[in-house]
Amino acid sequence: MEKNLLGVDIGGTKCAVIYGRLKGDDLEIVKKVKFPTTDVERTLASIREALQDLMRDCNLTAAQVAAIGVSCGGPLDSERGVIMSPPNLKGWDQVPITRLLEEWSGVKAALQNDANACALAEWKFGAGRGSRNMVFLTFGTGLGAGLILDGRLFSGTNGNAGEIGHIRLSDFGPVGYGKSGSFEGFCSGGGIAQLARSRAMERFQMGQKVAFCSSPADLESVTAQSVAEAAKNGDPLAQEIYRISGEYLGRGLSMLIDTLNPDTIVIGSIYARSGELLADAMQHSLDREALPPARAVCRIVPAALGDAVGDYASLSVAANALN
Incomplete structure (x- = not known):
């Protein structure tokens, strides 16, 4: 009907x-x-x-x-x-x-x-059609999650389920959700840009050039997209920045896999556009951190709706x- x-x-x-x-x-x-x-x-x-x-x-x-x-x-x-x-x-x-x-x-x-x-x-x-237990990650300007558990949307006691960006993955790192080293700090457009600006400044202070930023005066114009473009063109520094993001993405996903045992994780925005820059480091972290039986039944795919x-x-x- x-x-x-x-x-x-x-x-x-x-x-x-x-x-x-x-x-x-x-x-x-x-x-x-x-x-x-x-x-x-x-x-x-x-x-x-x-x-x-x-x-x-x-x-x-x-x-x-x-x-x-x-x-x-x-x-x-x-x-x-x-x-x-x-x-x-x-x-x-x-x-x-x-x-x-x-x-x-x-x-x-x-x-x-x-x-x-x-x-x-x-x-x-x-991308999650047919799933019964699915996690959706935004991975855009910020990082949040939507949870489908046992075939239903799960929003928690007062609607705060899925606020995974607040989880701290490291004592140090980019700031997201007001917290250094948070999941959002490492895995969001804003966090990737922060990390890129920090690494670029280190290069400038050593008198080196940076592919995705012409000078210290232009640091604020650095975005996750501009870093991704440089990485896809073979720039080692840009690739290293995405490798770091991918490593922490794998750590965060491991927590979700071990806790929720989903059959599917769908990741949007930056992962859907630039997943190839994140995949190897993400997979290495997953192999090291996630519980093997839970990891074996979970597929990780880019969002499909664009x-x-x-x-x-x-x-x-x-x-x-x-x-």
């Missing part, structure tokens, strides 16, 4: 309202409306307008829409449907987003953080709310 779903993807720089049709195990993206994220009042007004316009333009009544799903960075309270001051959304303090959407549309709404939403998307429609994951994520929250 075909079901109409609506999704709201709230990001730090842009938002989208999406209309999708769920047909069995397949999800069709029918229409999408995008607009910039500004202050909270104007953005909420834009969400309301886009939602109501989309329903009107697609001839959808409230009775014809099964659910609305919202994907947003945390912290948030998914049980109450409240956004609670995410660092990338200034002024979004105690915003009752699901209640507002229900008032505007007459349709039941559900909220999940972006890692959980992406986990649902990759599990149902991407740039469309945000669309699928919010709609997947809606689909999950039907269960």
